[in-house]
Structures are given as structure tokens and as C-alpha cells.
Amino acid sequence: MQSENLISPGFADPVFQSQAAFRALLTALSEPGLIQQVAPGFAAPEGLEPATAIALLTLADYETPIWLPAALRDGPAGAWLRFHCGAALVEEPAQASFAVIDGAAEAPLLADFNPGTDQFPDRSTTVLVQCAGLAGGDIVTLSGPGIAGSRDIAPIGLRPGFWAEFSANAELYPLGVDLILSQGEAVLGLPRSTQIVEVR
Template identity: 75%
Template structure:
């Protein structure tokens, strides 16, 4: 087998690393806007940052289809997720329990992902948005559950109109997707309950 066809390793200590990653994801979503770091980061496949790959390796399995854009789906990232998670990799956003998108890409919009249903709002998609950086960009103010007063974040590498999409998603509550912004080995959670105010 040629080197370029080899699938990179996943967790070296699955129990410890998955538990630590789960705690980081849980903290990110329960305390929106806080910067969380995945410990014991893995070497991710091309196209996925360490935080995205670690979160999916922790949360996804054969029962949770994953949407990937074509360049990821047809490359090392798709093969890596199929092998390590056993998950189906989808080419359409609507059916994914999880999804990975490039924050700078114009498509797909957040509205394309499954917002859940009236009887089962918890069955909505979780969308991992890969960013150029999680600090140093234009600031937005967050409020809502898990935030005392307000909290500001300033990620970089997000498409024009992204925050308007996030605000529209929050208006769907109790439906709506949950978001995880990721870069390197860090992530920020933005659950559907979080209200967004763009800084003038």
C-alpha cells in the first residue's frame, strides 16, 4: 500500500482521550463563547483541524451520518471518518447528524441543515464550522443560557452574513442547529439558545 493511501491513526488512548474531548465539547456548549481546548490532540487528516477531528471521533458513530463538502468527502478526511467512526458520509446537508463546513465558504447555508422536529428538537444537526482563527476578527456579543450577562467572541474567516444566519437559527428555538466553531486544537460552542448581536 502506498503511503498516500494510508489512513492516519485515531486515538492512542481511546477511553481517556474521548472522555477528555467530550468534556471539552460539553463545556463549550454549556458555556457558549468560552474557548475550550481538546487535550491529547490527534494528528488530523488533511482538511480537518485537530478540534474538528477529535470532536467527530468522540461524538460520531455508525448511527450518526456526517455531511462533508465534496473536497473533504472525496479526500483523506472522508476516508478517515469512515474508518474510525464507521459513519456514513453524506453529500447533502439535510440528512446529517453532524456536519463540517468551511466558515469562509458561501455554501451550504445553516438553514440547509436539519433543525430537528417539534416532537424531537434534540435530533437536529450539530455543525462544526472551521475558522481561520478563533480570535482577532470582528467582535460579536453573545447572550443567553450559560452566559452571565454577555460575552464577546471574535473569530476570523467567516463568510459575509454568517452572523445573520446564526441569529435566524436562534429564532427557531426550540428547533435549530447547534454550532461548534473550531480552529487548531480549540473550539467555541454556539448552541441554538445563544443570541447574537453584531458590534456596530
């Protein structure tokens, strides 16, 4: 692990920044497909998008295990999360309350994470998907709670078959994982209740 003086800082103003980030993340998940700015000017550790880092800093603590790809878990990002959140970093995706994946990587699949149980659907994994951009890709039309009619999104940098995985996850509702796509300082929420109407 890095020594403390090599770990980048967390919140400069913990109360204000965490409250603002929490509101933005809540809005992202309650209004699926609308891009929200969550991390203006935030300095993230290597391997984490600023929006990913601030989301974890806001949502995770010592009681919420996190899964990271090995390269991140064993590098500056893992050290940063251990230091600022006191979080346990787990090796198995299904053990995680929160997870970070590269949207273009072949693994892990969304189905590898914890979908919750009939008794406790809220104990599923929230997966932060780091992608190349939240606009400019193939158009995906969404429907579901929080969407009036339908809504189009167009993220880029997602692996082939990603949207098929997302549709399979939605079929598990009320079980399934919730997704937060992140790039730069922005996020886009895709809760398990959201369905795909069309990809074009």
C-alpha cells in the same frame, strides 16, 4: 478509499482521550463563547482541523450520518471517518447528524441543515464550522443560557452574512442547529439558544 496503512491513527488512548474531549465539548456548548482546548497533539487527516477531527471521533459513530464538502468526503478526511467511526457520509446537508463546513465558503447555509422537529428537536444537525481563528476578528456580543450577562467573541474567517444566519437560526429555538467553531486544537460552542446582542 485509501488503504488502511495510509489512514492516520485515531485515539492513542481511546478511553482517556474521548472522555476528556467529550467533557471539553460539553463545556463549550454549556458555556457558549468560551474557548476550550480539545485536541492537544492530535494528528488530524488532511482537510480537518485537529479539534474538528477529535470532535467527530468523540461524538460520531455508525448511526450518525455526517456531511462533508465533496473535496473532504472524497479525500483523506472521508476515508478517515469511515474507518474510525464507521460513519455514513451523506450528500444532502439536511440528512446529517453532524456536518463540517468551511466558515468562509458561500455554501451550504446554516438553514440547509436539519433544525429538528417539534417532536424531536434533539435530532437537528450539529455543525462544526472550521474558521481561520477563534480570536482577532469583529467583536460579537452574545447572551443566553450559560452566559452571565453577556460575553464577547471575535472569530475570524467567516463568510459575510454568517452572523445574520446565526441570528435567524436562534429565532427557531427550540429548533435550530447547534454550532461548534473550530480552529487548530480549540473549539468554541454556539448552541441554538445563544443570541447575538451586537456585532461591532
